[in-house]
Amino acid sequence: MKSSSAGHFEPRIIIHGGAGNITRPNLPPNRQESYKTSLLRILKHGNDLLQNGVSALEAATSTVSLFEDDPLFNCGHGAVFNRAGGIELEASVMVSSGYKKSCAAVSLLRHVKNPILLARNILEHGEQDLEEASAGAQGHVHISGPTAEDLAKAYGLELKPQSYFWTRKRWEEHKRGLQSKLANEKVPSCEEFRGLEGLDDQEPPWDGFEYLPQGTVGCVAADVHGVICTATSTGGLTNKLPGRIGDTPTVGAGFWAEEGILLNIDEFDSVDSAMFPATESVYGTLAPIVAFLPSVLTDCLPFSTTTKGYQHLTALTEKPTVPAxxxxxxxxxxxxxxFLRVSACRTAGALALPPQALMSMLPKMSLSDKTAVSGITLRAALKAVAGPGGLLQQSAGDRWNRTGEGEGGIIGIERRGKDTDVVFDMNSSGMFRAYIDSSGRTMVGIFRGDDEVVHNP
Structure with a gap:
């Protein structure tokens, strides 16, 4: 799509409600409609915010908070139970530009009603927390457990007892899973939390066959200023060990965002190391990619510990122009x-790094080095990482389709100049999703290839 006005970008949004072994037999038509209704309601909320000029950060986190309040999904009120019968929540947020911390994540939360709002607050308060005399979350990006919940209280966020997160279907899923795995052992959590079964819950009992979302929920939103934000939240894996931390709060594994400057190919040789700020080196994250270029690293990339993608580049030429x-x-x-084993989201992002952007980072590369660097679209990168036969599936080895390893999907938005693409891919049989595509159409889907147009402007 093209921007409708100079200096502004057309807002776009995509959401997911989890991926996994979702099939038509284990998700009957009436349940499919329930999920689609929730997805479209949540998507509309986020899109309305974006159309009214709200920032990508606010739109994405507000959208995910609706997932957290919906018992259909594995986050917040609908989260899964761990092996001990408790609930431990995770969330993260990251922006392509505009904030000092760039990202924030929380984990092992037991009482925060909306973990995504805590992650957002940590990111926003980072504008002050990075100052020497500041308290709060200081310079930390990932905070967990009681300390994170203390911050939530300090920020004025709503806290709830564990019973708030209880849902009948998740509880029965938890019990059945433990009884299956621990057939010859006592199942203490089923006894300890038996009282929860008396709570008033409108959901009917779980039949043991209907699919219950096991994955994360997330939103990627692009605002009128060209900023893109990703927000993600989850309850984790059913019957996970207490204390387990997954990909959702892990930078680069379950989420990623970045921004960089595009150069014209003719400008490569005219750019020198003066483009890099004297006080901050920004490309430490690319060290593995360019490890074969020691001379470049020595001359051009004095790495420091304060790195974040590549959005901190200053002017590339002496011309007073705004680069794409x-x-x-x-x-x-x-x-x-x-996702953790292969740093799935960062890997996909690195594959989609345009050659022009990489060249702008490495101005002293020889012509042969420049031409050797390739770049693909984010759509193609997601296929390589999350599509059938991709990196995630390969990581499962011969355990594919037996243990659940490698299964998943990724959603994203890519902007090159003013051209924006809304993308997703998956290697599983289904992923709950809805989005405003590059033509402005409202789309919703559950199974592979079943995306339907709900609204065509």
């Missing part, structure tokens, strides 16, 4: 341990 930028953001869902 490339930005992207991604949110993953599926088997979190597999």
């Amino acid at each position: 930028t490339h930005a992207l953001a991604l949110s993953g869902t599926g088997n979190g341990d597999s």
